[in-house]
Amino acid sequence: MYTGIVQGVGQIIDILDQDKLRTYKVKFPHKLTSNLEIGASIANDGCCLTVTGFEDDWVTFDLMEETLALTTLGDKKINDYVNIERSAKYGDEIGGHVMSGHVSCTATIVDIQKTATNCEMTLELPEQFMKYVLYKGFIGIDGASLTIGDIKQNRFEIHLIPETLAITTLNTKKVGDKVNIEIDSQTRAIVDTVERVLASKKLN
Structure with missing residues (x-):
C-alpha cells in the first residue's frame, strides 16, 4: 500500500534486458535506503516493484512482460529518473490517498x-x-x-x-x-x- 506522497527521486544506473524480463538498478536517495529487505515492495513511478537486490545506495528490481507493456518503465533508459515511494506502514500518516501501486x-x-x-x-x-x-x-x-x-x-x-x-x-x-x-x-x-x-x- 502507498500514499501517493513521493519520497524522493531515483536514477536508473544499469539495465539488463532478457527474454520477457528487464532488470534495472536504481540509485536511491540515502534517506530511503534504511531497513531495506529482499522482497520489499517499492513504488517506481507509481508501479509496485519487488526488491531483488541491494547494496549501499542502489536497489535492483525485476520487471515482467506485463509491467513493461502496461507502464512507462519499459521505455526507461540508463540515467533516467523515477519517482520513489517506500510502502506505507500501519500507523503512517496518509497524506495523499490510498494507492496499490497497480498501474491502470x-x-x-x-x-x-x-x-x-x-x-x-x-x-x-x-x-x-x-x-x-x-x-x-x-x-x-x-x-x-x-x-x-x-x-x-x-x-x-x-x-x-x-x-x-x-x-x-x-x-x-x-x-x-x-x-x-x-x-x-x-x-x-x-x-x-x-x-x-x-x-x-x-x-x-
Whole structure:
C-alpha cells in the first residue's frame, strides 16, 4: 500500500534486458535506503516493484512482460529518473490517498502551462478509463497523488504546486511524454457497482 506522497527521486544506473524480463538498478536517495529487505515492495513511478537486490545506495528490481507493456518503465533508459515511494506502514500518516501501486494505464501529456507559482498540465487518457475521472477526485500520476481539475471529453487537468514539482520528476515532463496512471480504487468500485446495478435493472 502507498500514499501517493513521493519520497524522493531515483536514477536508473544499469539495465539488463532478457527474454520477457528487464532488470534495472536504481540509485536511491540515502534517506530511503534504511531497513531495506529482499522482497520489499517499492513504488517506481507509481508501479509496485519487488526488491531483488541491494547494496549501499542502489536497489535492483525485476520487471515482467506485463509491467513493461502496461507502464512507462519499459521505455526507461540508463540515467533516467523515477519517482520513489517506500510502502506505507500501519500507523503512517496518509497524506495523499490510498494507492496499490497497480498501474491502470498510461496517459499522454498534451499541454503544459507554467507560471512562477503554478503548473497546469493537461493529460489525455484512453476513453474507457474516463468514467473513473471525476472533478476534484483523486488520481495517481507517476506515483504522485493528485487532485483532478477540469475535464473535457477524454482529457483532464491537474495543477502542480512548486513543492510537487521540486520533489518529483513531473517538473521534467514535456508535451508528448507518457505517464503512469493509477485510478482511485474507491472511485472504480463505486462506478463499476453502479453500472452493474443499472444493467441488472434493465434486464428485469
